[in-house]
Amino acid sequence: MSAQPLNMETVAWRLAQDIPSGSYVNLGIGLPTMVAKHLQGAICHSENGVLGIAPLSGEADEDLINASKEPAGLAAGGAFFDHAMSFGMIRAGYIDVTVMGAFQVASSGDLANWSTGEALPAVGGAMDLAIGARQVFVIMRQLTREGVSKLVERCSYPLTAAGVVERVYTDLAVLRVADAGFIAEELAPGVTPAQLQAATEAPLTIPDAIPTYRASIVEAPA
């Protein structure tokens, strides 16, 4: 595996380009929070009862935190509500896009991101978001630290939800989940089709004319 792994900041930026202005978006814990600052005109939902959650800009307030329990800000036009309404919104399909991390994504769209079989699992709102949001986007590194592909034919970890993932953004490529498996849509800068193929343990189509995207952000040092 010789692909130069992209800074995930660039991947977060690339993902944000696929979220239209005016979308209602929920960003999961971890990598997905990196997407926040690249969004243009989207309205962010936080499952702890906030619409209009925004990066912190000013003094931290212990009563205004995001789903990762970090201090946050509130955009003009935001609103607070209780947990029942917050998850009602999610289940009823009002969230246009949820961005989540993952341990594994299967070519069927199955998502595994809550448990690796550890003794003490925790699920949070992952299962609700996975089945409720209109689109599930995953952002993750394509390989584990051990170099194993997280794009798989069938998840070996416990499922969060079956057949829900629509798009996957990794440090190697942008992929779409289709009937026949993953379809690569764009390569990350500096990645070759062969490198992507080698890092994918699932049915994968790489079109001959696959483009490489260019990030228009200045990357911070990895």
Next chain:
Amino acid sequence: MSAQPLNMETVAWRLAQDIPSGSYVNLGIGLPTMVAKHLQGAICHSENGVLGIAPLSGEADEDLINASKEPAGLAAGGAFFDHAMSFGMIRAGYIDVTVMGAFQVASSGDLANWSTGEALPAVGGAMDLAIGARQVFVIMRQLTREGVSKLVERCSYPLTAAGVVERVYTDLAVLRVADAGFIAEELAPGVTPAQLQAATEAPLTIPDAIPTYRASIVEAPA
């Protein structure tokens, strides 16, 4: 039937004496609304999303109406909420007493107060209140206009709910629903045990020492 029917205002007053201060009370449409002005320290719930509903005192406001759709007032400490919460409150047992009118009450506590079999029935919140409130008190005249008892062994009209009525306040007596049927607790002023017995078509116990209550209000002309 020679009993002198009481002014229902007196009955409403008598009923109100059995509602302790601090109770949460829902008053149904019609006769039950007469109870409002005799309550002491109770907090009135209106199913259209109001706690602290009070008799109108001031100018009518089209946005502040009671369940009978009449202009109302709001007590200090009142609150507005939506219909789902309003009926959640009712079903979950937060209403201590609901006062309802009735076409018939059976000695089993069955209540019929929404339909007499007419072509176009209407139910409103009657069924929710009947099963949800901790205590169901009925206020009604004991006889129909045709002189037929509304206290029955078995309701001939469609049920609102089975086995829910706890106490009945009529122009003849105050009655309790017990396993063996109605137990008269007090007679209305001027009513004899024989008159009550004659006006009741259901199992009825009239204790020998049954008291007659005295209304401490000045009755308006009938």
Next chain:
Amino acid sequence: MTEVQADCAAAVRDVFDGAVVMVGGFGAAGLPTALLDALVEHGARQLTLVSNNAGSGDDAIARLLAAGRVSKVVCSFPRSTNSEVFQELYRNGDVSLELVPQGTLAERIRAGGSGIPAFYTPTAVGTLLATGKEQRWFDGRAHLLEHALRADFALICGEQADHEGNLLYRKAARNFGPIMAMAARTTIAQVRRVVALGELDPETVVTPGIFVDRVVEVPA
């Protein structure tokens, strides 16, 4: 995305024949009169109306019914004072009725807006309104299975809205507004005042804008 509409005609422009339309209000409080009048003008037919009442006197629901636009009514209290318009249509078989206890109606709408397809409730067990419904026991008590209600459109009445669609209501005019806003694909709110973004206190917003598609200002 919430659109601020110039007038009620624009707000109801795409209500289609056969649509399910929820209409807020309890009596006159919260009744979206201007939107209903625009709907009469618009002309959509064969509507299913989900509302607590079925018109009173010549109020806006009665006008919609009188114009012959409604084929079915789902409500709890069709026999309001002066509900002659509905009563005659019903007697003539021109409109059908699904009578639902008020709390069950509210909870079915709330379920529709919360991604809950069905729930159990103790209301109406052992009554005529339980006919044909599944009964099941929980904790020693019988309950009925009830299904969620969703709608193509909700017409509701608020007090204030901002450009994000956040809504405040006024007093008991709130009633069905918040839950109908959640349960409809397209929610249209007439409000007495549209205010700029940032003018509403995020603590006091009752219906977050995510549920509201169109707002139109109709001063009192």
Next chain:
Amino acid sequence: MTEVQADCAAAVRDVFDGAVVMVGGFGAAGLPTALLDALVEHGARQLTLVSNNAGSGDDAIARLLAAGRVSKVVCSFPRSTNSEVFQELYRNGDVSLELVPQGTLAERIRAGGSGIPAFYTPTAVGTLLATGKEQRWFDGRAHLLEHALRADFALICGEQADHEGNLLYRKAARNFGPIMAMAARTTIAQVRRVVALGELDPETVVTPGIFVDRVVEVPA
């Protein structure tokens, strides 16, 4: 009837061994710290705790757990940052865990507070957390039957309360407070300020006092 309590000890005086106790908060926001500390002091044991989290670092939930007062936790996210206290108790078998997806947890509590014994939800279908649960199809989609959660006590944290028990919250500290208040037989709220009757705007009350049994002022 709502009682204004002089202190937290009085407010939690009758929490009994084996009680089910709901505790509001999402992380530190809305956590009723003073009430939880009073509960540790009070000494009730064998508690079932219903809360989103199972303690972090040495927060008030962790202190209650560390004191050995909890035998079961119902929550969605027990593995928070620094949840070592819970993790060790769990590993040693001293506390059991019912893991519930966060939205299902919220909806079960809301159902408990709304007289709904059970409902169907699409969340968790086909996952390990569906084990043993009834599955049923509605509109071509599989759902799980979930049961209401109720509690003997709810400990929640508000911003202001009046003497009727009406509550306001602050920002994202609202979270589970409103639904837990509905779902408990005895709801106890610590608030930053108790105000006189009439000082709260009836339009902005989030939790009506009917759901609140005791309030105690705990300034920030």
